[in-house]
Amino acid sequence: MMANYIYKDTILKVENVNLTLGDKVILEKVNAEVKDVTQTGAVRGQIVGFLGPSGIGKTKLFEIMAGLLKPTSGSVYYGKDKKPAHPGCAGVVQQNYPLFMHRTVLGNLEIGAAKNYKNTEERKAKIYDFLDRFKLRPYQDSYPAQLSGGQKQRVAIAQQLLCTDNFLLMDEPFSGLDINMVEEVSEMIVEIANMDEHNTIIIVSHDIVSTAAIADNLWLMGREKDKEGNPVSGAKIKYTFDLLERELAWREDIRKLPAFTKLINEIRDLFHDL
Template sequence: MNALEISQLSKTYVDSYSGEEVTAVGDVSFGVAEGEFVSVLGPSGCGKTTVLNIVAGFVRGTGGSVVVDGKPVERPGPDRGVVFQGHALFPWKTVLGNVVFGLRIRGVPRAERTARGLEFLDLVGLRGFEGKYPHELSGGMQQRLGVARVLANEPALMLMDEPFASIDAQTRRKLQEDLTAIVEQQHPTVFFVTHDVDEAVFLSDRIVVLSGRPSRVREIVEVALPRPRTWRTTVELPEFRATANRVNELLAGDEDHAHAVDASS
């Protein structure tokens, strides 16, 4: 059984300006196996983040179903942890306080949650900063803290919505390598939304390419790259560029189709 199973998912909403119904997600179906890293890409406005928000329980789908760890998704829950593009940290809590917040809510004893919090801060390279506050950290460090906070709660599914999009290129590459190291050590199940093809290829086991709105799955691309991965070595592999080229072809093909439809209408 997959950790995440999305079946014929759709989402329609009413445009607040025109009053017309808009179908953002048309018919999306795919699964994510336990311990698998799956990225979702597609044209701008295709509903990538909408799908993630439905899986997170923040938004209700119009049709279809989403099942996480064998249970239908009806609302947010501790079985799903979200790393947002914005850091979404508690500014009044210390670094350690942010990491252990979910554990405290769940009633984990202080000594145990402190030990687990420090373990995950060590994992993301923030040990020694546990007494600092979020505003005292760089953007990259804040995003590492967001990852540690989610991992500490040991969710069945880790949801990541373009978490590195607002970070400078050099820091982004470092965080991507850090994330692959965490994945190889902890084996979390990850649903990762991105618009960056190279990022998706570098991080993923599989890539789900969505069509333009109303979105459907155009193709699921396997990423046959060895782990561990570093940018210096992985990007030189012919399989890396071949995979990226295939994803770009799918995205370009969808864009060409959209232009053709616009021209004929």
């Protein structure tokens, strides 16, 4: 049985977001929200899986949520105090893990921490805490070119968490990884989310199974169809799945459950109509 949980305040809201580039409508009336969820006897952050076919507009909405692209109309708000999305409002971990190649691991984290930690001693303590949390202490004096792909990813995540307030957007974190690395990255994402009740991670991915296995909510983006069955311009979040309500979140044995297999098949069937 699922442990007791309650939904509290809205901590991220996408409200009537529209995007037109040139004469092409990319996004139309996109609405979604993430609520702070608490579980009795545990610290739980939020993990949202954001799925959809290639070319549907996921990347553009990702950029809007990160404050890197201004929508034609509509808004994205963060936190209980409804701060508008702006550059730096959320950490962004892209597929190629863009790090400062001329700086060591320690140097990259120092850049990330400079924004939120002005006190030198506090900043130093936080950086070393993250080096330990992400198993990077042995590599603190190494440069990105000397690291494995998984190590670079951990540095990029730690850097972004240091420079933001609880929110992290991840673009295709499972892309190109073997099964062992997918499991390691999945465990790391869950651990990061659960570092703080307000930590919220949004994963944009094509990997339905890996994303659904760690998410507590899923957003599925697609387009409406006209009477002839042709896609209408402008994508939106057509389906949402509350995995807590379905008792398919916070479960280590999730992949073994028949209900999980049923969910994956349901999502795959919907993909044909997006």
